[in-house]
Amino acid sequence: xxxxxKTRLAERADTNVGLLAEFENPGAxxxxxxxxxxxxxxxxxxxxxxxxxxMDGAMGLGVSPLGFLAFxxxxxxxxxxxxxxxxxxxxxxxxxxxNKPLFAWQSSVPIMFELTILFTALAVxxxxxxxxxxxxxxxxxxxxxxxxxxxxxxxFLHVGRADGxxxxxxxxxxxxxxxxxxxxxxxxxxxxxxxxxTSASAxxxxxxx
Amino acid sequence: MATVTSKTAxxxxxxxxxxxxxxxxxxLPSYPDGSPLTLEDAPLVRGNLSFHDITELVAHHTxxxxxxGWFLAFGAALTGLGILGxxxxxxxxxxxxxxxxxxxxxxGWAIVNFVFWVGIGHAGTLISAILxxxxxxxxxxxxxxxxxxxxxxxxxxxxxxxxxxxxxxxxYWLLPIxxxxxxxxxxxxxxxxxxFAVSIYGTVSLLFWYVGLIPDLATLRDRAVxxxxxxxxxxxxxxxxGWTGSNRAWRHYERAYLLxxxxxxxxxxxxxxxxSFDFAVSLIPGWHTTIFPPYFVAGAIFSGFAMVxxxxxxxxxxxxxxxLITIDHLEKMNIVILLTGTIVGFAYITEFFIAWYSGxxxxxxxxxxxxxxxYWWAYWSMMACNLIFPQIFWVKKFRRSIPVMFAISxxxxxxxxxERFVITVTSLHRDFLPSSWDYYSPTIWDVxxxxxxxxxxxxxxLLFLRFVPMVAIAEVKGVLPQADPHFYHHHGDGxxxxxxxxxxxxxxxxxxxxxxxxxxxxxxxxx
Numbered sequence: 001x002x003x004x005x006k007t008r009l010a011e012r013a014d015t016n017v018g019l020l021a022e023f024e025n026p027g028a029x030x031x032x033x034x035x036x037x038x039x040x041x042x043x044x045x046x047x048x049x050x051x052x053x054x055m056d057g058a059m060g061l062g063v064s065p066l067g068f069l070a071f072x073x074x075x076x077x078x079x080x081x082x083x084x085x086x087x088x089x090x091x092x093x094x095x096x097x098x099n100k101p102l103f104a105w106q107s108s109v110p111i112m113f114e115l116t117i118l119f120t121a122l123a124v125x126x127x128x129x130x131x132x133x134x135x136x137x138x139x140x141x142x143x144x145x146x147x148x149x150x151x152x153x154x155x156f157l158h159v160g161r162a163d164g165x166x167x168x169x170x171x172x173x174x175x176x177x178x179x180x181x182x183x184x185x186x187x188x189x190x191x192x193x194x195x196x197x198t199s200a201s202a203x204x205x206x207x208x209x
Numbered sequence: 210m211a212t213v214t215s216k217t218a219x220x221x222x223x224x225x226x227x228x229x230x231x232x233x234x235x236x237l238p239s240y241p242d243g244s245p246l247t248l249e250d251a252p253l254v255r256g257n258l259s260f261h262d263i264t265e266l267v268a269h270h271t272x273x274x275x276x277x278g279w280f281l282a283f284g285a286a287l288t289g290l291g292i293l294g295x296x297x298x299x300x301x302x303x304x305x306x307x308x309x310x311x312x313x314x315x316x317g318w319a320i321v322n323f324v325f326w327v328g329i330g331h332a333g334t335l336i337s338a339i340l341x342x343x344x345x346x347x348x349x350x351x352x353x354x355x356x357x358x359x360x361x362x363x364x365x366x367x368x369x370x371x372x373x374x375x376x377x378x379x380x381y382w383l384l385p386i387x388x389x390x391x392x393x394x395x396x397x398x399x400x401x402x403x404x405f406a407v408s409i410y411g412t413v414s415l416l417f418w419y420v421g422l423i424p425d426l427a428t429l430r431d432r433a434v435x436x437x438x439x440x441x442x443x444x445x446x447x448x449x450x451g452w453t454g455s456n457r458a459w460r461h462y463e464r465a466y467l468l469x470x471x472x473x474x475x476x477x478x479x480x481x482x483x484x485s486f487d488f489a490v491s492l493i494p495g496w497h498t499t500i501f502p503p504y505f506v507a508g509a510i511f512s513g514f515a516m517v518x519x520x521x522x523x524x525x526x527x528x529x530x531x532x533l534i535t536i537d538h539l540e541k542m543n544i545v546i547l548l549t550g551t552i553v554g555f556a557y558i559t560e561f562f563i564a565w566y567s568g569x570x571x572x573x574x575x576x577x578x579x580x581x582x583x584y585w586w587a588y589w590s591m592m593a594c595n596l597i598f599p600q601i602f603w604v605k606k607f608r609r610s611i612p613v614m615f616a617i618s619x620x621x622x623x624x625x626x627x628e629r630f631v632i633t634v635t636s637l638h639r640d641f642l643p644s645s646w647d648y649y650s651p652t653i654w655d656v657x658x659x660x661x662x663x664x665x666x667x668x669x670x671l672l673f674l675r676f677v678p679m680v681a682i683a684e685v686k687g688v689l690p691q692a693d694p695h696f697y698h699h700h701g702d703g704x705x706x707x708x709x710x711x712x713x714x715x716x717x718x719x720x721x722x723x724x725x726x727x728x729x730x731x732x733x734x735x736x
Contacts, residue, residue, distance in 0.1 A: 027697025049260060049428070050687035051459035052694055059456060064464035070472075084385060088393045110402040110483055114409045117476045121413045121469060125420060128465035129450070132458040134423075136451030148431035150454045151424065153260035 011162060012133075016141050017187050018043070018161040019171055019194065021180035022154060026052045029155040032178040033058040036159070039174075043160030047141075047150040066127050073123025074116050081112035144184050144191040158186075173197055248537055253347055253688050256532035260686050263533070267425075267680045268432055270528050275675065278527070283671045289664015296657040297372060305375050307654045314637045314649035319369040320487070321629040322659050325512070326366035326666075327407060327484055328505075328625060330414070331477055332513020333359025337417060338473035341466075347541055349684040350534045353425075354524065355517050356418040357677070361669040362516075363411040365662040370403070372658075399486035406483040413476055417469045420462070424683040427452035481509045488632060494575035495636030498563065504556035508625060511549035511595070514542050515621035520670070522615050524679065533680050540608045546621060547602040553628070554596030571641065579635045583648055587631050594624020 023029040029046055036044055037060055044059055046052070056062075085108035094102050129135070141147050141158070150156050157180070159171055172183045176196040183194040246252075258266070300307055310317050333355040340348040374380050383394055383404045394401045430445035452458070482502035489501040518539065525534040564576040579588045598620050607613045639646045673679065690696050 025697055026692060027694040030694035046456040047454045048456065048459075049264075049424070049454055050683045050692055051463050052456065052692070054694060055456045056460050061457070061460055064461045066461055066464040066468060070468045074472075085396055088385070088396065093391070093393055104397070107397040110399075110479070110486075111396060111405050113479060114402075114405040114476075117413060117472050117479075118409045120472050121416050124465050124468045124472075125416045128420070128461045131461040132455075134450040134452065134458075137446075139451060139453060141453060147453075148435050151428040151431045151452075152264045 014162060015043075015160060016045075016139055016158065018163070018166060018185070019159045019168070019175065019183055020141065020144055020147065020186050020191070021157045021159075021172075021175040021183045022146060022149075023157060023180055024155070026155055028179045029157060030055060030058055032157055032175070032180070035178055036157075036174070040165050041159060041163055043163035043166070045158045045160070047147070047154070047156040047158065049151050049153060064131070066124060066131065069127035070120050070124050073127075074120040076123075077116040077119025078112055080119070081115035082108070084115070085111060140186050140188050143189075144186055146182060146184065147191075168194070169197060248540060251535070251537045252690075253350065253535070253537075254533060254685060255535050258532060258689075260689070260691075263685055263689075264428060264432075264682055266530065266533065267678045267682050267685075268429055270674070271429060271676055271678060272432065272436070279671065279675060283668070283675075286664055286667035286671055289661055290668045291661075291664070292657050293368075293661025293664050296654055296661050297368075299654060300372055300658065301377055305373060307652060309649060309651040309655055311647050311649060313640045313645050313647050314634055316633050316637065317649060318630075318651050318655040318659060319373045321626065321633050322662060323366050323369040324484055324505075324629045324633075325626050326362045326369075326662065328481065328509035328512045328629075329516045329622075330359040330362035330366065330410075330513065331481060331506070331509035332517050333357070333362075334410075334414060334417075334473050334477040335510050335513065336517070337421070338470040338477065341470040342474060346688040347538050349681055349688050350530075350538055351517060351521060351542075351680075352684070353418075353421065353677075353681040354520060354673075354679050355513075356414065356421065357670065357673045357679075358513075358516060358520060359414050360411065360418060361666050361673075362513075363407065363414065364669065365666050367407060367411070368662055368665070369658075370400075399483060399490055402483045403487060406480045410476060410480045413469070413473060417473060420465060420469065421681055421684070422677065423449060423452050423462075424454065425678045425681065427454065428682055429678065478506055481505045488636075493636050493640070494569070494571040495579070495632065497572075498560060500556055500559060500563070504553065504560075507549045507552040507556065508595075508628060511546060511553055512622055512625035514545050514549065515618040515625070518542050518546070518614055518618040519622070522611055522618070524674065528674075528679065530680060533685060536609050539611075539614060540605075543602045543608040543614050543617075546617065547599050547608075550595055550599035550621065554592075557592065557596065575636055575639075578639055579631060582635065582639070584631065584635045584638070587627050588635070591624050591627040591631050594620040595628060598624070 021032075023032060026048065029048065030052060033044060033046055033055065037058060042060070046055060046059070048055075085105075086103050090103040096102070146154065147156065148154075157175065159166060159175070165171070168185060172185075172194045173196055175183050183196075184191045185194050254263070256262075305319075308317060308319065333352075336348050336355040337352045337359075340352075371377060371380055374383070382388060383401060385393060385396075394404075426445055426449035430442055430449045433439075433442035433445055482505065485501035485505035488496040489498060491497060521534055521542075522539065525531050561576050564572040567573075579585075598617055601607045601613065601617065634649050638649050686692055
């Protein structure tokens with residue numbers, strides 16, 4: 001089991017090792033992802049300055065499970081709020097006033113509600129960071145100088161080395177054929193430019209429709 | 210000035226981008242007959258900006274050398290902050306007796322200012338959460354600054370109740386922390402609900418704001434690396450958490466944003482409802498009304514939008530962001546001000562009607578006393594500023610006039626401050642027993658504390674303008690027509706036009722006026 005965990009961690013560290021291709025615009029990126037996904041590539045990721053509408057579908061990703069986490073957070077907050085209100089008035093510091101019931105849910109609603117919201121928000125933000133593996137101080141992609149534009153106006157497609165169909169030359173050719181303007185191979189020790197093979201370069205000049 | 214009623218008018222949308230289109234957008238769409246676009250159809254971003262232009266336009270202001278004007282403004286704000294420190298020090302040393310509070314009026318400026326600031330904060334959440342859920346894409350240009358305004362307004366608001374408790378070093382007694390008295394706070398008191406509501410509101414607003422900031426901080430980080438400013442890059446990298454813009458991350462990020470918007474919406478409505486309970490659950494005539502929660506929420510949005518307009522009118526000019534925060538954005542905010550101002554005015558009149566209709570002598574007296582009693586000037590300032598002045602926005606020319614909207618935004622905030630003053634003071638100063646009636650006036654320490662809270666607000670806001678991207682860069686890029694991958698496909702898939710057209714509503718017919726460029730705004734303003 002320890003070995004399996006080690007393999008998983010090593011795989012995770014290598015997620016962003018592979019070919020990084022730059023595309024001209026979100027449309028070209030979207031088409032390229034769609035094409036690669038239909039050809040069986042699965043370890044794909046795109047990098048863009050803003051979320052691209054429809055990209056989850058093109059990459060074959062479902063709806064984020066964050067909603068469940070939010071629900072768990074909300075239920076936790078509600079339970080905690082209810083317990084706080086009930087326990088303080090019914091058990092810990094019970095004062096009998098005119099023989100009224102010790103615990104009244106009506107006057108407890110605001111605090112129960114606010115705690116529900118607080119815990120939902122914490123679960124959502126914490127869950128988002130956890131699912132995304134943030135904070136992530138090191139990422140091999142930062143070796144690529146070009147990659148700095150991913151947060152400005154660059155549109156990148158990454159094919160992981162771990163992908164079953166990955167090949168450093170033929171995948172790069174495929175990327176060029178799909179309209180990539182530049183392709184780099186990114187590893188832990190740096191990024192190196194990849195040139196198209198001669199047959200592919202002629203192809204790349206033609207518009208990818 | 211022609212109007213177009215249907216999106217079918219977009220049948221002949223311009224095409225010019227080839228299949229391998231560059232990121233440069235084609236000419237802005239206009240109606241085929243050349244008439245100006247309606248407010249709904251007007252582009253959210255002007256000036257034919259590319260993605261990089263937007264980055265440059267916003268990020269530049271955090272990277273350039275600090276301008277002298279900023280130092281001057283910051284110096285003024287720091288002076289205000291110093292006044293705040295002085296007012297607080299004097300207050301804590303001597304106790305709340307330095308304020309003008311007297312026996313019937315046990316709540317004065319401190320509560321007025323608290324409600325005033327919390328209300329201002331609400332517009333930020335409205336813009337970031339409620340408009341997001343309603344798919345109002347124009348919010349993207351203003352939500353960052355409006356959310357920052359929320360945070361700083363909540364910080365100012367918290368000052369007042371914190372120091373109103375008198376012995377501020379025991380303020381933690383409000384929290385459900387076991388203490389040496391073996392007692393819990395009174396969870397049945399709206400004042401304690403306030404502690405929960407406002408502090409959780411501040412926390413959730415901060416989370417929401419920070420989540421929105423992460424992609425833009427990554428932008429600043431990458432720009433700092435490219436500029437070779439490594440210390441700056443390290444600081445930005447720390448706060449950007451290693452964000453790369455990966456689609457696998459955007460997937461969770463967008464979900465998180467939607468969920469936060471979903472929970473912030475009931476939260477913001479609950480916060481001002483709870484604030485209104487401070488008054489509404491008591492038996493004081495003038496406070497004991499069920500209309501308070503919705504009326505307070507509408508008033509909060511009203512005053513908050515006014516504050517956003519005040520800040521944005523100045524900021525867009527100073528920072529040259531007229532293409533991102535366009536005159537159309539301002540007009541939309543002015544429509545919200547007109548709507549909520551009218552709701553608030555309607556609530557004032559409803560209160561009067563109910564006071565008469567209730568047949569309760571004390572209720573009736575409380576309202577007549579508001580209108581014609583010793584505080585008549587406060588009442589009529591409120592009525593004029595909140596109900597009457599915003600009606601000028603029925604005229605389109607005034608909705609799009611910078612000087613008019615600036616003036617109205619200021620009078621609105623004055624009016625909303627007076628609203629809280631009227632509610633608090635006029636109801637208290639003549640209570641059930643005429644022998645205890647008194648007149649309340651603030652002292653210099655009330656005034657200085659309020660002035661000082663503006664110092665705190667503007668200090669924080671100026672720091673924000675200096676160091677943080679004041680417009681949500683990633684979100685603005687996302688609403689550009691060329692951000693949609695279908696923008697680049699011109700093969701009859703029905704997506705040839707800019708995609709915000711999808712949200713156009715046929716029923717609302719309105720013609721935008723001719724001013725389509727920032728230069729025209731000044732001429733419009735001159736009318």
